[in-house]
Amino acid sequence: MHIHRDWTGLPAEARGATVAMGNFDGVHMGHRAVIDAARRAVDAPLGIITFEPHPRQFFAPDAPSFRLMNSEARANRLARLGTERLYELPFGAVLAGLTPEAFAQEVLVDGLGVRHVTVGQDFCFGKKRSGNVNILRDLGERHGFGVTAVPLVGDGGQEYSSTAIRKALSEGRPRDAERMLGHWHRIEGEIVHGEKRGRELGWPTANMRLDDLHLPRLGVYAVLVDVLTGPERLSCKGVASLGVRPMFGRNAPNLEVHLFDYSGDLYGQHLSVALVDFLRDEEKFGSLEDLVRQIDADADQARRLLSGV
Known part of the structure; x- marks a missing residue:
């Protein structure tokens, strides 16, 4: 998959795709329907148009973190779905200020030379979200690209949505989130140096930051782990603590x-950590010995739960 982070100056071979367009936070089953429709629309390379940062972060930078995925995790998921070209457009004052007509002309036509655009039926774009699917269709007819609007999809009468997935994760229901996502909810990023207390306790851990991500329920999880970089690219099982480490007085959440x-x-390597089962809430123990006994029990429970995954 080739990643392009602007819509100007692209080589000829980067243009002419059939694209799915949206934020694709979580890349859930509803997003998959849009991507699959783009794949079927015309015989052309499959591209994704998305935005970084998420427009909501641009317009409300002080709002609570809400993203299910950072850009790295989103790109990795989209690559697994067969995306050939990811157009991760920089969202700022320039894009926010384009009218729907200017966005179609400057970005879709002059910049990317798209052949077809597929969106969800509730998609809005352009300055003050003034463009909708009907306007996009009119612009497509004017500029020579096709447009497909995909109805919202769901399960059991409930639409798949990032909001519903966040709720499931906040309540410690990762398997319900997986049903809506179509894949395990994963936290991805670089391993950073911690305080090495886990190693001292006999349980060495890889530490990851949770910057700008929606926080699932804090506590201990059974996890699946992929090592994405470095000489040892492997997949294994594990147990993880997501939280603020109350035993040691820390306040910044990490994994x-x-x-x-x-x-x-x-x-320094990058991990992809899938949350599979919530085991328990965070707890402050009376002693390090009590903590170690609980970690032993957590690991045993995680191994049992992951035996069939």
Whole structure:
């Protein structure tokens, strides 16, 4: 997959795709329907148009973190779906100020040379979200690209949505989130140096930041782990603590992951951690010995729950 982070100056081979357009936060089953429709629309390379940062972050920078995925995790998921070209457009004052007509002309036609655009039926675009699907269709007829609007899809009468997925994760229901996503909810990023307390306790962990992400319910999880970079690219099972480490007075949430049956050095590498089962809430123990006994129990429970995954 080729990633392009602007709509200007693209080589000829980067133009002419059939594209799905949207924010694709979580890349859930509703998003999959839009992407699959784009794939079927015309015989052309499959592209995705999305925006970074998320427009909501641009317009409300001080609002609580809401994203299900950072840009790295989103790109990795889209690549797995067969995306050939990811147009991750920089969202700022310039894009926010384009009228629907200017967006179609400057971005879709002059910049990307799209052959077809597929969106969800509730898609809005352009300055003050003044463009909708009907306007996009009119612009497509004027400029020579096709447009498909995909109805919202769901399960059991409920539409798949990032909002519903956030709710499931906030309540500690990762398997319900997986049903709506079509894949495990994953936290991806670089392993950073921690305080090495886990190693001292006999449970070494890989530490990851949770910057700008929606926080699932804080606590301990059974997880699946993929090492994405470095010489040891492997998949394994593990147990993870997502939270503020109340035993040690820390307040900034992070993710501490223990990989079962692995003892290598992964500092600086990138992990993809899938939340599979919520085990328990965070707890402050009376002693380090009590904490270690609970970690042993957590690991045993995680191994049992992951045995069939």
